[in-house]
Amino acid sequence: xxxxxxxxxxxxxxxxxxxxxxxxxxxxxxxxxxxxxxxxxxxxxxxxxxxxxxxxxxxxxxxxxxxxxxxxxxxxxxxxxxxxxxxxxxxxxxxxxxxxxxxxxxxxxxxxxxxxxxxxxxxxxxxxxxxxxxxxxxxxxxxxxxxxxxxxxxxxxxxxxxxxxxxxxxxxxxxxxxxxxxxxxxxxxxxxxxxxxxxxxxxxxxxxxxxxxxxxxxxxxxxxxxxxxxxxxxxxxxxxxxxxxxxxxxxxxxxxxxxxxxxxxxxxxxxxxxxxxxxxxxxxx
Ligand SMILES: Cc1cc2nc3c(=O)[nH]c(=O)nc-3n(C[C@H](O)[C@H](O)[C@H](O)COP(=O)(O)OP(=O)(O)OC[C@H]3O[C@@H](n4cnc5c(N)ncnc54)[C@H](O)[C@@H]3O)c2cc1C
Numbered sequence: 382x383x384x385x386x387x388x389x390x391x392x393x394x395x396x397x398x399x400x401x402x403x404x405x406x407x408x409x410x411x412x413x414x415x416x417x418x419x420x421x422x423x424x425x426x427x428x429x430x431x432x433x434x435x436x437x438x439x440x441x442x443x444x445x446x447x448x449x450x451x452x453x454x455x456x457x458x459x460x461x462x463x464x465x466x467x468x469x470x471x472x473x474x475x476x477x478x479x480x481x482x483x484x485x486x487x488x489x490x491x492x493x494x495x496x497x498x499x500x501x502x503x504x505x506x507x508x509x510x511x512x513x514x515x516x517x518x519x520x521x522x523x524x525x526x527x528x529x530x531x532x533x534x535x536x537x538x539x540x541x542x543x544x545x546x547x548x549x550x551x552x553x554x555x556x557x558x559x560x561x562x563x564x565x566x567x568x569x570x571x572x573x574x575x576x577x578x579x580x581x582x583x584x585x586x587x588x589x590x591x592x593x594x595x596x597x598x599x600x601x602x603x604x605x606x607x608x609x610x611x612x613x614x615x616x617x618x619x620x621x622x623x624x625x626x627x628x629x630x631x632x633x634x635x636x637x638x639x640x641x642x643x644x645x646x647x648x649x650x651x652x653x654x655x656x657x658x659x660x661x662x663x664x665x666x
Contacts, residue, residue, distance in 0.1 A: 399520045399545045405433075413493055414494050438455065441454045454492065463475075493547075502572035517552060563658075565660075567649060567653060570639070579658060588620070595650055599634055608654065622654075
């Protein structure tokens with residue numbers, strides 16, 4: 382299917398973008414890398430006649446590390462994977478980004494576009510949930526607001542973004558000494574069938590902090606509380622990986638789709654959770 386004609390606007394600030402979105406109303410949509418937007422447009426699923434390209438807004442194009450890491454919403458996967466600041470302080474994030482889609486998707490697609498599209502099969506959403514990431518959202522010249530990734534992703538293709546609001550940056554906390562982060566996925570087609578990420582803190586041989594996220598099997602990524610509970614306070618050398626995997630699978634409500642049945646996905650959760658933890662806790666049994 383061919384694209385219908387549209388106007389292209391290229392604002393240079395958040396205020397200008399929000400003003401355009403307000404003035405143009407429902408006929409305008411935000412455009413970043415276009416890898417999702419143009420796909421759905423070609424399928425005839427959109428009705429926009431104006432695109433507001435946010436790639437020229439300076440705040441959305443920056444990566445900076447000042448305690449926490451701040452990544453502009455229009456920074457591409459490829460730029461994140463190659464960023465010195467990311468490679469130095471958040472190497473697990475660079476590694477996760479290196480495995481998103483293919484080189485064409487990573488060259489064009491942005492982290493903001495990934496999160497705002499809210500496809501349930503998202504590597505960054507799962508990774509950031511485990512990391513405790515937050516997003517800075519802003520409309521016009523109003524004060525920006527910060528929301529946790531957990532609150533932002535509401536369901537398939539649904540987010541906490543309000544009309545005219547932009548995802549300005551993704552904020553990733555600094556990792557304390559001894560923290561280990563591992564993100565892995567299993568894919569049978571282009572997008573992941575399951576994503577699991579773990580952020581563990583280990584002090585004096587004990588797990589002192591644990592955040593797990595399981596994504597791409599349900600409408601949004603979730604944290605399996607009981608599985609995290611089994612990790613908190615455990616001896617890092619003798620974590621029962623199978624039990625934690627089982628708890629993560631029991632907490633899940635997988636959705637059957639082309640990647641497999643709900644039971645099959647529970648099995649994927651068991652296996653991948655145990656594998657991720659085996660990497661994050663190399664001494665464990
Ligand atoms: C072949 C293929 C393979 C893929 N594989 C993977 C994979 O393995 N893992 C994975 O996680 N993802 C995967 N993806 C998804 C990919 O990561 C996203 O397509 C990409 O990141 C979207 O970014 P974009 O800039 O192109 O978004 P766009 O298409 O420009 O926008 C997507 C949506 O977000 C909105 N939007 C964009 N930026 C902003 C902003 N700053 N503020 C507010 N709203 C905004 C747009 O209005 C639109 O609704 C794959 C995609 C394809 C096509």
